[in-house]
Amino acid sequence: MSQTEKHQKAIPEGATQASSDYFTGIAWIKALVPPNDQTDCTVSDVTFEPGARNNWHTHPNGQILVATSGTGYYQELGKPIQLLREGEAVNIAPDLVHWHGATPDGRFTHLAINPNVSKGGAVVWLHAVTDEEYYSYQS
Amino acid sequence: MSQTEKHQKAIPEGATQASSDYFTGIAWIKALVPPNDQTDCTVSDVTFEPGARNNWHTHPNGQILVATSGTGYYQELGKPIQLLREGEAVNIAPDLVHWHGATPDGRFTHLAINPNVSKGGAVVWLHAVTDEEYYSYQS
Numbered sequence: 001m002s003q004t005e006k007h008q009k010a011i012p013e014g015a016t017q018a019s020s021d022y023f024t025g026i027a028w029i030k031a032l033v034p035p036n037d038q039t040d041c042t043v044s045d046v047t048f049e050p051g052a053r054n055n056w057h058t059h060p061n062g063q064i065l066v067a068t069s070g071t072g073y074y075q076e077l078g079k080p081i082q083l084l085r086e087g088e089a090v091n092i093a094p095d096l097v098h099w100h101g102a103t104p105d106g107r108f109t110h111l112a113i114n115p116n117v118s119k120g121g122a123v124v125w126l127h128a129v130t131d132e133e134y135y136s137y138q139s
Numbered sequence: 140m141s142q143t144e145k146h147q148k149a150i151p152e153g154a155t156q157a158s159s160d161y162f163t164g165i166a167w168i169k170a171l172v173p174p175n176d177q178t179d180c181t182v183s184d185v186t187f188e189p190g191a192r193n194n195w196h197t198h199p200n201g202q203i204l205v206a207t208s209g210t211g212y213y214q215e216l217g218k219p220i221q222l223l224r225e226g227e228a229v230n231i232a233p234d235l236v237h238w239h240g241a242t243p244d245g246r247f248t249h250l251a252i253n254p255n256v257s258k259g260g261a262v263v264w265l266h267a268v269t270d271e272e273y274y275s276y277q278s
Contacts, residue, residue, distance in 0.1 A: 001166065012226050032205060032228035039254045043228055061212040062178040066171060066250060086152050089171035089182055111205060115178045115254055130188055 008107050009069035017139050018046070018054070024134075025052030027101075033116045036047050042117050047109045048072065053101025054132060055093075056126040063092045064109035064113040065100060071136060072098045075129075079138045085108065110136040146191050148208035150186050157185070157193070161264045162212040163273075164191030166240070174256050181256050186248045187211065192240025192273060202231045203252040204239060212246035213239045213277060214268075220276040223249065238268050242276075 018027035026049040028127070029108045033043040045068075053073065066089045074090055075081040078095035084090060084100065092098060102108035114122050154169035165188040168201065172182040182209075204213070205228045213229055214220040216236035223229060223239065231237060243248035253261050 021197070030224075033200055033230045036230055038232040039252075041203055041205055041252060043205060043252070044204055045226065053191075058275055064172055064178055064180055064252075066182060066184055069178055087184065091172045091175055091177050093177040099183045112181070113178075113180060113203075115180045 027052045042114045044112045048102035057125045060121040061116040062094045066111045069109040166191045181253045183251045187241035197263045199260040200255040201233045205250045208248040
């Protein structure tokens with residue numbers, strides 16, 4: 001089954017547009033689990049429209065991404081862009097510089113899981129991903 | 140769009156059948172993020188065939204469920220069964236007695252996120268959910 005034949009998730013009800021301060025293009029964020037004492041984890045649903053991506057950034061407490069619809073891009077500083085396919089996860093070490101987003105051709109949705117929220121500093125935003133960086137993907 | 144018209148996820152490649160010691164009916168588990176030092180969280184994809192559910196149990200460190208395909212059941216001890224619809228999450232407090240699974244009519248998939256794995260004791264299994272309990276759902 002090709003990518004274009006796949007079921008494409010709609011933007012979830014109640015999602016809000018991600019800030020252009022930290023995102024290039026259009027992305028939507030919906031908080032599924034807010035900060036809480038029970039698990040000390042938050043979970044958000046993030047949908048990137050084709051071509052959209054977030055800035056380079058780090059997570060002082062790490063982060064887990066799980067691709068839930070479509071195929072996206074994920075890149076760690078100094079490494080090539082890798083694909084993140086529906087059903088795949090990536091476990092991101094604290095302070096690792098990276099970015100993620102859609103491919104140029106399709107909408108992409110992932111869950112973002114932030115552990116140990118009570119330690120503070122869930123994300124440190126850096127500079128935008130340039131077009132040169134974004135279009136560097138080689139299959 | 141009715142439930143039956145929706146896209147139904149296939150069982151992920153590499154999933155293994157859940158133990159009949161702790162599950163009633165057929166369920167499939169695939170580890171997406173194994174125990175690790177970076178985030179100290181694990182993530183698993185769990186698919187329940189219609190009618191399948193896990194035993195009553197607790198998580199000493201809590202757990203988050205995110206429904207990713209279909210509609211399932213979730214019940215906390217002493218409360219009625221509630222529906223868990225695609226895109227919804229539940230944040231489960233440490234030591235709360237509960238169970239989850241598919242409805243009688245459709246396959247259900249959720250992600251299970253376990254925080255603070257290094258503290259040990261991710262799950263404490265209790266008795267099976269009886270048919271009387273399982274069929275007590277009232278819409």
